[in-house]
Structure formats: structure tokens, C-alpha cells
Amino acid sequence: MSKKVALLIMFFLLGSVLIFHVFIITEIIPFDKVWAGKLKSVEEMRQFETFSILLNLVMFTVFVIKYRLLLQEKRNRLIDVIIWGFAGLFALNTLGNLFSESIVELILGTLLTLFSAALCVIIAKK
Numbered sequence: 001m002s003k004k005v006a007l008l009i010m011f012f013l014l015g016s017v018l019i020f021h022v023f024i025i026t027e028i029i030p031f032d033k034v035w036a037g038k039l040k041s042v043e044e045m046r047q048f049e050t051f052s053i054l055l056n057l058v059m060f061t062v063f064v065i066k067y068r069l070l071l072q073e074k075r076n077r078l079i080d081v082i083i084w085g086f087a088g089l090f091a092l093n094t095l096g097n098l099f100s101e102s103i104v105e106l107i108l109g110t111l112l113t114l115f116s117a118a119l120c121v122i123i124a125k126k
Contacts, residue, residue: 004067007066007067010123014056025045025050027042033102034102036097037101062086065079066080086116086120088117097110097113
């Protein structure tokens with residue numbers, strides 16, 4: 001898979017995840033069905049979701065920068081290091097999803113984060 005294709009897939013995935021988190025923070029999706037069932041209050045959910053939305057926006061921004069660099073046939077070592085960090089975060093999140101109390105989060109979350117980690121590796125490697 002090419003870096004361009006991997007980036008386009010990441011844009012789609014991150015966009016979908018952002019919509020999902022907006023549904024949680026607006027309580028369209030009940031918060032007790034996410035975060036491995038560990039959230040105990042609406043305030044705690046808002047804190048977790050706000051952080052998650054901001055982190056996803058940062059990731060989206062980094063991937064946009066990477067895409068533009070790729071189109072210009074340029075490299076930026078810092079951007080690549082950041083994307084390797086994202087790969088690590090997705091790998092850790094995959095492990096966390098394995099302990100979810102929700103079967104949907106267990107299956108979909110694990111597959112999504114594992115696939116995202118693999119895409120980050122493709123995007124960041126030389």
C-alpha cells in the first residue's frame with residue numbers, strides 16, 4: 001500500500017472517529033458503552049471526550065502536513081517521529097481495547113486501532 005492511500009484511509013478513519021466522539025459528548029451514544037465501560041459520570045466523560053477530540057484533531061493536522069509534504073516530495077523528520085508516536089499510541093490503545101467490557105468496543109475498537117497502527121507505520125517508514 002502506498003503512503004498516499006494509507007493517508008487517505010487515515011483521513012477517513014479519523015473523520016469517522018471524530019464524528020463518533022461528537023456523538024458521545026452530545027450523549028447520542030451513551031458514555032457507559034465506551035471507554036471500556038470505566039466512565040462513572042457525565043463530567044468524567046466530557047473530560048475524556050474533550051481530550052480525545054483534541055488529540056484526533058492534532059493527529060488529523062499532522063497527517064495533513066504529511067500529505068502535503070508527500071505531494072511536494074519532501075520529508076520532515078519531526079513529522080515522521082510524531083507519526084511513529086501515533087503508531088505507538090494506537091498499539092497501546094489496541095491492548096486497552098482488548099480489556100473492554102463492551103463486545104462492540106472489543107471487536108471494532110481493537111480492529112480499528114490495530115489497523116490505524118499499521119497505517120501509521122506505512123506512512124512513517126522510509
